[in-house]
Amino acid sequence: MGRLPCCDKVGVKKGPWTPEEDIMLVSYVQEHGPGNWRAVPTKTGLRRCSKSCRLRWTNYLRPGIKRGNFTDQEEKTIIQLQALFGNKWAAIASYLPERTDNDIKNYWNTHLKKKLKKFQLDQCSGSDDHLFYVENGLTHLSSSNSRGQWERTLQTDINMAKKALHNALSLENSTSPLINIKQENPQVSSSTYASSTENISRLLQGWMRSSTSENSKTSSNNIATTDSSSCDGTPNAESKGGMGLMEAFESLFGLESFESSSSDEFSQTTSPQAEATKVEIKKEENENVEAPAVPLSIILENWLLDENTLNIQAKDDLTTFSFDEIAPLF
């Protein structure tokens, strides 16, 4: 049977969007809010596929998107999160609220992949550039085969992932553009918009001002379903980021270990269950060093997200974790 296409392919325009089309789309969103994309082509007269309209909005016209060069900090964050998540661009993007997953993916493919290749070559030739890559989170690329090397690499990656998470969470609190706009500057700055669409951004500014109160109901509904990083600039870190982490650790260690750990528990720094877990681990270690009852992922989870209280404890857990337990998974 198959799915019906999202729109009639005949007469649908493809390729780059013109400023006029952008304005038509933005005008529609101003009026109706993002959502009901199927109706957009007919209501606006745009000869575009509904999906194309949605993507154009999500990846380009949506408020709060930062364009232009990636900063060193952003680059490091991407590298570190990529090491953690793999090519889960949406998950990575949720930690960089001003960037879209498409942007990050493109940046990775065009810039960072090259650094990756260079790193591999430099490693063969023993270049001093190695330090750069270590600092930027590329140690996971090491072709280390020995167990000791692997463990050191893991340790380094976890440190960097932890840093990245910390940085990302700081970013969320401090640089989310629409939060700042709402909280600090009701006049709304245009600095976060694409320079090429500044005219459109002005339309949006007016819309945002009026919509914060008037459309709060509809826009919150629509926005919440529009994108992984919501339009109000506050990525759903608890659900999305949290799950991303879980997936990351599962993919890292091949363990299905989060079934008993809810996202709420995940967000807690010292949940009773986590404490119980640690006790359990210690107990297990005393009884049987090679068979920890609690997956490594939970240890890492606790350690990553609890800077102060669990650091030393979990580090101990980590360093005493038996590699034999997970070695077959690699």
Place this chain on the structure above:
DNA sequence: AACATCCACAACCGCTCTATC
């Protein structure tokens, strides 16, 4: 100046998941 090649990025494609009826 003309052409070829490279590169970055926007956009598209196809698949999957979820919500709704």
Place this chain on the structure above:
DNA sequence: AGATAGAGCGGTTGTGGATGT
């Protein structure tokens, strides 16, 4: 329970500008 629409996601492609010959 199955069909459908809406949306998310990752991979790939197309296009236009920059650079080299």
